[in-house]
Structure formats: structure tokens, C-alpha cells
Amino acid sequence: MLRDVPVGGGAPITVQSMTNTPTADLDSTLDQVRHLVAAGCDIVRVAVPDMEAAATLRRIVEGCTVPIVADIHFDWKLALKAMEAGVAGIRVNPGTIGSKKHLEEIAKVASPTQTVVRVGVNAGSLEKRFKENKVREKDALVQSAIEGLKLMEDFGVEKLKVSVKASGVEETVEASREVSEKTDWPMHVGITEAGTLWSGTIKNAVGIGALLAQGIGDTIRVSLSSDPLEEVRVGSKILQVLGLGKEGPQVVSCPTCARTRIDVIEIAELAEKELSGYRAPIRVAVMGCEVNGPGEAKSCDVGVTGGPEHGLLFVGGKLKKKVELDSIADELLSEAKRLINEYEEGKDA
Numbered sequence: 001m002l003r004d005v006p007v008g009g010g011a012p013i014t015v016q017s018m019t020n021t022p023t024a025d026l027d028s029t030l031d032q033v034r035h036l037v038a039a040g041c042d043i044v045r046v047a048v049p050d051m052e053a054a055a056t057l058r059r060i061v062e063g064c065t066v067p068i069v070a071d072i073h074f075d076w077k078l079a080l081k082a083m084e085a086g087v088a089g090i091r092v093n094p095g096t097i098g099s100k101k102h103l104e105e106i107a108k109v110a111s112p113t114q115t116v117v118r119v120g121v122n123a124g125s126l127e128k129r130f131k132e133n134k135v136r137e138k139d140a141l142v143q144s145a146i147e148g149l150k151l152m153e154d155f156g157v158e159k160l161k162v163s164v165k166a167s168g169v170e171e172t173v174e175a176s177r178e179v180s181e182k183t184d185w186p187m188h189v190g191i192t193e194a195g196t197l198w199s200g201t202i203k204n205a206v207g208i209g210a211l212l213a214q215g216i217g218d219t220i221r222v223s224l225s226s227d228p229l230e231e232v233r234v235g236s237k238i239l240q241v242l243g244l245g246k247e248g249p250q251v252v253s254c255p256t257c258a259r260t261r262i263d264v265i266e267i268a269e270l271a272e273k274e275l276s277g278y279r280a281p282i283r284v285a286v287m288g289c290e291v292n293g294p295g296e297a298k299s300c301d302v303g304v305t306g307g308p309e310h311g312l313l314f315v316g317g318k319l320k321k322k323v324e325l326d327s328i329a330d331e332l333l334s335e336a337k338r339l340i341n342e343y344e345e346g347k348d349a
């Protein structure tokens with residue numbers, strides 16, 4: 001448990017992100033956490049680069065509705081300060097914390113405070129000995145993680161998580177799979193330093209998707225050189241398409257071709273934007289023509305398809321009515337919102 005959020009043991013998979021405001025700037029950090037939570041973030045990590053940041057943690061923890069995890073490198077004393085401030089978890093990297101003695105000092109505080117410790121190994125900061133001994137990156141990631149877990153177990157830490165991340169999808173997937181075979185601790189998975197919004201989204205979707213599809217991973221963080229809100233959106237979407245995520249509308253739309261009779265791209269994008277944030281698990285189809293349109297639209301809760309003179313609106317698998325081509329988006333959205341309202345009212349009843 002990270003505060004009241006379960007991780008592992010069959011619990012729903014959670015989405016994490018990291019703030020990129022200066023942690024010592026309380027107001028902007030709290031503001032960013034609130035936005036992340038509103039977008040669907042379950043656990044928020046904050047970097048703790050110095051004592052000023054550590055001194056702000058208590059007020060961050062008190063001001064947030066989600067568990068806060070402190071990201072610690074180099075200075076083990078920052079980990080102690082973070083745990084004393086009441087964070088739900090800390091992330092320590094054996095490659096940057098350095099000595100066993102310092103890990104032991106961290107463990108001494110983690111146990112009585114019931115802090116969750118993630119042994120978070122990163123290919124960019126592996127212990128020097130792996131490089132000196134020319135150990136393959138994937139093997140070094142696994143060894144470092146397993147040794148770090150063992151140390152923390154021996155030092156009496158009761159709540160652990162583990163992650164092994166590299167910027168390469170293949171290394172990360174292989175290393176994570178190997179670690180998952182060697183330990184039962186919950187796993188945090190993600191591709192690190194994955195790049196910009198576009199390429200990083202693809203890398204994370206492939207890497208995290210490959211792991212989750214094999215049942216590996218209890219909590220995920222999509223790392224992007226972009227607004228952290230995008231990390232949450234992408235993470236939530238990865239879970240949704242794998243059927244592991246929170247509920248919410250899903251838009252099904254055709255790829256368009258020379259037969260397209262309506263502006264599928266614009267209508268699908270509009271639908272995705274207008275319907276995001278709702279909980280109703282409805283499927284909404286936007287289809288360009290009569291070839292695959294009626295079939296797909298019928299298989300969804302609500303759908304439209306273009307036709308030679310007019311469009312067709314389907315609801316609940318049945319044709320509801322013919323619609324003018326230039327009002328097809330409005331008809332679709334008003335029907336989708338009606339279904340969403342019905343769902344929300346049913347849930348509240």
C-alpha cells in the first residue's frame with residue numbers, strides 16, 4: 001500500500017508521473033499535482049534534489065490527495081528527511097546512493113515509518129563495477145536490482161517495489177521480465193528517457209504494452225520529454241487499450257480512404273476531446289463510408305457512418321436515424337453525452 005493505493009497483489013494497475021516544477025516551490029508543485037490527479041494520475045513522484053526540497057515535502061504530502069513518492073539520488077540523508085516528512089514511498093537508485101552503509105541507514109527509517117522503498121535501477125546510472133567488469137547492460141540492470149532488493153530485505157525493509165529501466169525497449173522488456181521471474185515484489189515498469197511526445201509515446205506503448213500483456217507490471221510511468229500531463233494521458237490510454245484501465249469512453253474510427261464521405265479525422269478528434277474525462281465505458285464509432293461503417297457503428301454503443309447523401313446514426317446496435325452530413329458530429333456527440341448522463345445517473349442512484 002502506498003498510503004491508500006494498493007500496488008501489486010492483483011490490485012488495479014496504477015499510473016504514475018513526476019512533477020517538473022521546483023519541488024521547493026510549494027504552490028506550483030501542488031498546482032501541478034492537482035492537474036495530474038485530475039488527468040487520472042494515481043501516484044505522484046517528486047524529485048528531492050536538496051534539503052530545501054526535502055523541507056517542503058511535509059506540506060506537499062498534506063496538500064495532496066494522492067500518495068507522494070520522493071525521488072532520491074546521491075544523498076541518503078535526503079531519503080531520511082523525506083520519510084520523516086511522511087511521504088508514502090521513496091525511490092532509491094543503488095547506482096547513485098552508493099554504499100551499503102547508506103542503504104542501511106535508509107532502511108532503518110523505512111521500516112518504522114512503513115515507507116515503501118522502490119529499488120529503481122536505471123541504465124544511465126548503474127554502479128561503476130558493472131562497467132568496469134564489462135557486464136551487458138541488461139544483465140547489469142537485473143543484477144543491480146536483485147542485489148538492491150536483497151540488501152533492503154536483509155536490512156529489514158518490509159515494503160519494497162522494484163524497477164529496471166533503460167531507454168531501449170528491448171533491454172527494458174528483457175530485464176523487467178527477468179527481474180519478475182526472480183522476485184515477487186511489485187514491479188514499476190516504464191521506458192526511461194524515451195524521448196519526445198510522439199516517439200516516446202510509441203516506445204512506451206510498445207515496451208509497457210509488451211510487459212503488461214505478459215502480466216508483468218503493477219504500476220507504470222510513461223516518461224516523456226513533454227508536459228507530465230501527457231505522461232498520464234498516455235499511461236491511462238495504454239491501460240485502457242489493454243483492458244486494464246479505468247473506465248471511460250473509447251473512440252473507434254476508420255483510417256479514412258478515397259471512399260470517405262465525412263471528415264472522419266476532425267470528428268474523431270473532436271469526439272475524443274469532448275468525451276475525455278467521463279467515466280462511462282462507452283464505445284463511440286466514427287466511420288467514413290458504407291463499406292465497414294454500419295457494421296462497426298452497430299458494434300459500438302453509438303456510432304455514425306458517412307453515406308452518399310446522408311449519414312447514419314446507430315445507437316445500441318440499431319439504426320436510429322438518417323442525419324445530414326454537416327450535422328453528423330453534433331448528432332454523434334449529443335447521443336454520446338446522453339448515454340454518458342444515463343450512465344452517471346445510474347451510478348449515482
Ligand code: SF4
Pocket residue numbers: 254255256257258259260261287288289290291292293
Ligand atoms: S470505413 Fe470506408 S472510408 Fe473508412 S477506411 Fe473503410 S472503406 Fe475507407
